[in-house]
Amino acid sequence: MPLVYVTRKSHFNAAHRLHNPSKSDEWNRATFGKCNSPNWHGHNYELEVTVVGEPNPETGYVMDLADLQKIIQERVIDLCDHSNLNLDVPFLKGVIPSSENLVVAFWNQMEPHIKGGKLTSIKLFETARNVVEYRGNL
């Protein structure tokens, strides 16, 4: 049977600060540099969520992209867009909001809600050149 990968792209803006509160200010500055700036900084994040599956013979769809978009919107975008990722987002409480940690948290937010297709990849573009991808646990 043919396996088809289907991707939905989304966008959100958010502020954050990379800071590990269990370490000294000096360690944080040395480790995170400008990303440790106490007055926050913002990113225009691009998010790509990919599901995989066999096209349903009745619809030709792996999964209705409107359904996927609704999950992305409600589980991630509505909570993160125009937010401070360190302070405002309940599911990120206690998480250092690096792109690596964000994709894992986003996966856990969305995966249980995705039906039909199987979640296979989440890519987060923090900038056009810095991209992180999570494909689930090994």
Ligand code: NI
């Ligand atoms: Ni940053």
